[in-house]
Amino acid sequence: MSILQIFQLLAEGMGVSIYIFVVTLLFSLPLGLLVSFGRMSKNPIVSGIFKIYISVMRGTPLMLQLMVVYFGPYYIFGIHVSNSYRIVAALIGFVINYAAYFAEIYRGGIQSMDRGQYEAAEVLGYSKSQTFFIIILPQVIKRILPPVTNEVITLVKDTSLAFTISVAEMFTTAKALASSQTSMMPFVAAAIFYYVFNFVVAYVMEFFEKKLSYYR
């Protein structure tokens, strides 16, 4: 079996991997911002809840979290889930896990902002939300781009963890193919896929960093 044929067989799984990647980013980036607000809340109960949430998400394996989200409804609530829940469970698991990591990155960025920026905005009459979205957030984004790039690259590789709940993403298919063909080639194809994927991710993130390098 040629590597080209293998890529053809893996194409559908690649689509699923990319789908998990895109949906996870789409939801976890904004959700992470909300979580960071919760974490920075002046109300000790609210900030405590979010602190625990972040601590659990970062302190336990993503693989385990995926299994809890997938099997939880049945074992905890006795709800029978359909087969299509698999991908939904994977997406939920990825989003809530990555939101926790992004929240801590946002928090670091927001807390590193100079108080003078808030004060200048306040004296100029900006409302609280204008101050955040017009003055603070654009600067925070520039600062957190490097750590966010790290997380995004990790996410590309983490999509392979969806195999634990048998989502037919690329790595799941590659593993099945490798055993049926008794060949290493599907793994080589998988490696190429992840590498190229991350090469593109790094390129895109670098583009954003350059775009924001017009100021210090």
Added chain:
Amino acid sequence: MPILTCEKIKKSFGGTEVLKSISLEVEKGEILSIIGPSGSGKSTFLRCATGLERIDGGRIVYDGLVYADTKDGVPVYASKEEEKKIKALFGLVFQNFNLFPHFSVLENIMDAPVRVQKRDKNEVREEAEALLKKMGLTERKDAYPCELSGGQSQRVAIARALALNPQILFFDEPTSALDPELTGEVLKVIRSLSDLHIAMVIVTHEMAFAREISNEVIFMENGVIVEQGSPEKVFNSENERMKSFLGRYQEH
């Protein structure tokens, strides 16, 4: 009616009383300088007057509008709407400029009038360009703050405050973060503002400047006003603390 009236302003930080009942008035178009040693409460007073710090007691009135008052020993601030009106009356220039680094010079000046005051963009642009001309910064309008010298940054910050057409402008040690050779250009700009008939309250360590530009000078120490009056009166004061403070300045 004075543009600003402060009565018995009190402010403490963690048990340390920084402002002990400060009262003063600023008339429209008046230039008031506040001098005094570091830690005397000058900057804290400006921060209280501009709402960056909440007072513990006293009363602040802008042009007849009550910004803060004390009822039963508790400070009460104006409603959100009132506050918005009052905040449009004053501007503040910071010691370390606090320009928005992601905005160009022109955007720094134009954004608040357009976004906050909802004014016409073209009209604001014309005004902003006129202000930049006055500041001698016409060629720098598309530069970013990181490309400016300290003196240029402070002049942009002054233009940004003026763009909102305040009736009173506060300066919190506007030249303290600048090299001596850049101090002159900023002081020159502040001096040139006197023909705009905007009231100015300037916290400064530039004694000669304070003496020359002010209608009134206040000398503060340990949270109280020690001496107050015309520049001639204050700088020739027989008050022992005032004399020793000025003496320390003449030494260097």
